[in-house]
Amino acid sequence: MTGTVNGPVAVLGLGTMGAGLAARLLEQGVPVRVWNRDPRRTAPLAEAGAHVADHPADAVAGTSAALCVVSDGEALGAVLHGPHGVLADGPYPGVLVCASTVAPDEVTQIAGDAPSVLDVGMLGNRDHARDGELRLFAGGDKRVFDAARPLLETLGKEVVHLGALGSGMRMKLLLNLLMGIEVQALAEATELAGACGLDRQLVLKTVAGSGFASPVMAFKSRRLASGRFDEPDFRLRLMAKDLMLASKQAATVGLSLPLATAAAETHVRATEQGLGDQDCAAVTRALVPKPETDT
Template sequence: MSSDQRVAFVGLGGMGGGMAHRLREAGVRLVVQNRTAAKTIPLVDAGAIAAGTPAGAAADADVVFVSVADEEALDEVIFGPHGVAAGLRPGGYLVDTSTASPTYSIAAAERLAERGIRFVEARILGNPLHARSGELRIFAAGRDQDVEAVRPLLEIIGQEIRNLGPIGAASTFKLAFNVLLGAQLAAISEAVGLAERAGLSREVMLQTIGTSGLASPVLAFRCALALKGRFDPPAFRTRLMHKDLRLALSDARSPMPVIARAAEYFDAALERGLGELDAAIVLARAEPAVQAGAAR
């Protein structure tokens, strides 16, 4: 990729902001845009240029990265009246790092192709710290030549880049990972509830699970959050976990009863107004979905 490549980044939340900073630190010529304009200030201080709309950010770009929370926001940012598609020239690349369903991604790629815009899914595994340090794992999908064209940029923000195949593959892969986490958190909540009802200590259970052979680094991290009662700032918001579980269930080609049951935990958390807290909130009390269900 040439050193004069022009790049835009739209969506500067925890993940998007980290990736944008990483690109700028690598010397990438960067235009940034965010719905809340204040989030552009640190990047402007680092040498980026701020734009007022996604279309404005894309107007002079060769590649546009997008990182937003859900499909509604994604649709507005890409296809809205001031969206990326209104500004990006034919032949440009749109790299979507958000989490969306394969159905949405395939449809978006087709709509962009009608405008001559090349679409790459770049689904990411990691947290905001990984985004900032360039240690993300990136699972891409799209035409081979398109993925290869943006690979040098992906290598700045990620330590591992894999091309999974056609559009939709990376979205399915990411949802599969996220539903696994959701199911594990729900299972831990039930296990801890079982012990607590028998008079055992919730704290001892969480501490032991988090330091046992059953715990991955991600689960150990969330058991520790629950022990400390520290769910804000979130590493992965409850409403995003809820969204991903429901996307997976709606796109599934066969029943997923375990995931359907796990989704009830996050349904209940949203009903209690906990959507902006870390998904570990389901470990904060025994069987929240059962309690919420009993009240309905």
């Protein structure tokens, strides 16, 4: 790190990534105040020394920075502006870090007149969050970024300022677009292999060890090989949301992205089939045709 984190930090939202970030800060000796809509998720962090708050405004009381790591724009708006929200009674005096993946323009709209806001796209999984190995891409005023740098460098091995507010979300959507397409391509290849009589396990092992495999494909190949999609690294419904956001961003600037559009449609269909809370690799189950029934 180039500096130290000054004062307690609030973590709002204790899903896969938020819980990892809070654990990392506690391990580094940073006082942490946490809040989660479902209070049952706060217990492990409370045992590790975190203060559990009753609502977001209570969580940020006396803190120098607040990390918002909730699932979507609606949840982020509620955390910031809802009853007992962070900004419900006026500006937050610390640095407000929006690490929830939302539409880039939505960050500006939700943040409103808050003076010190960054949007941060996080690249990595829960292990990276817990171990301080994330790659973090931030948008916002450079002075705010410089003030938050010690905190961000506690959480990530690479910290990059991209430009104006919304830039972090734009980078995050690009990265998730690539991951969504790659994982679906791997799932499609695997289903085709099985349908053609090839050994699925051998095919996945071959792909994972080949020059075609990105680290993500090698990682997700283990999910596909096991057929287990519980305890998700990244929920399928969140991937569907991000692919839709990327497609909408493309339409806004007049681009046609056929692969992104197709992947978004597949992930939305998989979510509608009840796979939304499983790992995004469960998209493979949306590729298998359902057996026909007699009428």
